[in-house]
Every structure is written in structure tokens, then in C-alpha cells.
Amino acid sequence: MIEIRNVTKQFQSRGQSELFTALDDVSLTIGKGEFVSLLGPSGCGKSTLMNLVAGLETATGSVEVAGKQVKGPGPDRVVVFQEHALFPWLTVLENVAFGLKQKGIGKKERTELAMEQIRSVHLSKFVDRYPHELSGGMRQRAAIARALAMDPDILLMDEPFAALDEQTRLILHRELEDIWLRTKKTILFVTHNIREAVMLSDRVVVMSTRPGAIKKEFKVQAARPRHKADSLLHHVENSIMECLRDEIDKVIKEEMGDEYSLKKDAVPGDSDPGMGSGI
Numbered sequence: 001m002i003e004i005r006n007v008t009k010q011f012q013s014r015g016q017s018e019l020f021t022a023l024d025d026v027s028l029t030i031g032k033g034e035f036v037s038l039l040g041p042s043g044c045g046k047s048t049l050m051n052l053v054a055g056l057e058t059a060t061g062s063v064e065v066a067g068k069q070v071k072g073p074g075p076d077r078v079v080v081f082q083e084h085a086l087f088p089w090l091t092v093l094e095n096v097a098f099g100l101k102q103k104g105i106g107k108k109e110r111t112e113l114a115m116e117q118i119r120s121v122h123l124s125k126f127v128d129r130y131p132h133e134l135s136g137g138m139r140q141r142a143a144i145a146r147a148l149a150m151d152p153d154i155l156l157m158d159e160p161f162a163a164l165d166e167q168t169r170l171i172l173h174r175e176l177e178d179i180w181l182r183t184k185k186t187i188l189f190v191t192h193n194i195r196e197a198v199m200l201s202d203r204v205v206v207m208s209t210r211p212g213a214i215k216k217e218f219k220v221q222a223a224r225p226r227h228k229a230d231s232l233l234h235h236v237e238n239s240i241m242e243c244l245r246d247e248i249d250k251v252i253k254e255e256m257g258d259e260y261s262l263k264k265d266a267v268p269g270d271s272d273p274g275m276g277s278g279i
């Protein structure tokens, strides 16, 4: 479905002559209907990689979707960002129906299609509200409904729940899993949160930083719907944490320079109850 081959992405940093390598020879294949998370420290190139699949960036190497080279954005791929990006002057219903209107679908049909997606994210009572009248969780739900209304083959989600409180985040995990089980969309999901990645994904791709590259992949073969008490999930979380230790160490060292005196054991580890909270 998504085939990323030997992708290298360099940026020109402002005020510097040298190019900065954000992604270094990255290859990744994502199957149809698969739920894959990209996990890694800040700056490792997660959003850059997602933007390449979305067609918002270009790079050397090749990015193919359904056997075709990605040359720009397309209706087969819709992005959901951390900030909902709803139009503030439109209601929930109008926001969700917006893309359908652009597609030329008539009012009756687009209202029906939009309402179906609004129901699937449990926002039926709020269809006439404007974004500023909604909670953060509701706004993200509306953004997901808007993406689903376009019926893309692929959902690209860049930290869609990062700004939400833990309770809301857990509810949205359940809703997203339901949607995915029902629609079997291919989902590429970016997150800092280990627990979130493990809870949701079939496969977690751990990235390393400077330059951004794929460090290791973890399959999550726990039964669906997932239960957070499933010991298999905890086992995978621990393995990922172990894999990320060196990366976190590297980032802290680079950022703190000589002040760095943290012992390896002081980096949040498997006995830390906050382990899943993020990196």
C-alpha cells in the first residue's frame, strides 16, 4: 500500500551553508489495512516522513502509494494534525461536509455522509456548534470525522491526541480503534507516546535521531479490541523503552552538552510508572 524506499531528506538550515539531513536512507513498507505508528524522540523526522507520504514534501528515493509514485497530495490520503485545523467560521456539520462540497456532492447527500461520520465519533449532539464551543477532544473528533468523510484509503495522523488530557486520550484511542476495525483504513500514526503506539498499532516503527532513521520495528500481536491490562502490551512497551534508552540518552547529551551527568539508570525505565507517558 505504502512503499518508502531509500528516502533521504535534507533541509537547508537558515543561515548555514551545510545541508541538514533529516532522514537518512529510510525504507518502510506498510500493508493495506495496517495500523503502523512512527515513534521516536523530537526531531527524528517523524513528521517529515509522514509529509512525504502526504505529498507535502519531496525527497530523494521513492515514495509509492498503491503502486504509484507520490507527486503531491491526493484524495486517497488525508492528514489529521495535532491542532485540529477546523474552520472556525463553520459549524461541526459544515466542517465535516466541507470537503464533500468541494467534491461537488449535493447538499442532501453530503449532509447524510457527514452525519454518518459525526455519529461514528459521537458528536451528533454538537453538529451546530462552532469549533470554539467544543472541548479539545471534541475538536479532534470533528477533525477525524472530516477526514473519514472523504473516505480516503489512508489516514495520516500526526500526534492527533498529543494536546489532550489522559482521560480524553484514552476514550479517543478506543474510538479510533473501533473506526479502524470497522473501516480497515491504512493508518500511519505519529506519536511520542509509547503506550499510545503500542495500544493502537499492529506495528511500531522506532526511529533514531540525527540523522533520522529507522532503528527497529516491533510487531504488536495482542488481540483486538485491545485491553490495557494485556501483559503482551506491557512486554512490548518494555522492549521499546529499552530500545529507546540510547536515543533519549543521545538527545539529552546533545542538548545539555557538558552539563550532562545523568546516569543511564536515571532515564525513565521499565520500573517507572510514567513510562508510557512519552519521550
Ligand SMILES: Nc1ncnc2c1ncn2[C@@H]1O[C@H](COP(=O)(O)OP(=O)(O)OP(=O)(O)O)[C@@H](O)[C@H]1O
Residues within 6 Å of the ligand: 011, 012, 013, 020, 022, 040, 041, 042, 043, 044, 045, 046, 047, 048, 049, 192, 212
Ligand atoms: N522546513 C524545514 N526546514 C529546515 N529544517 C527542517 C524543516 N522541517 C523539519 N526540519 C528539521 O528536520 C528534523 C526533523 O523534523 P520533524 O518535524 O520531521 O521531526 P519530528 O520527529 O516530527 O519531531 P517532533 O516530535 O518534535 O514533532 C528536525 O531537526 C527539524 O528541525
Ligand SMILES: [Mg+2]
Residues within 6 Å of the ligand: 046, 047, 048, 158
Ligand atoms: Mg512532528
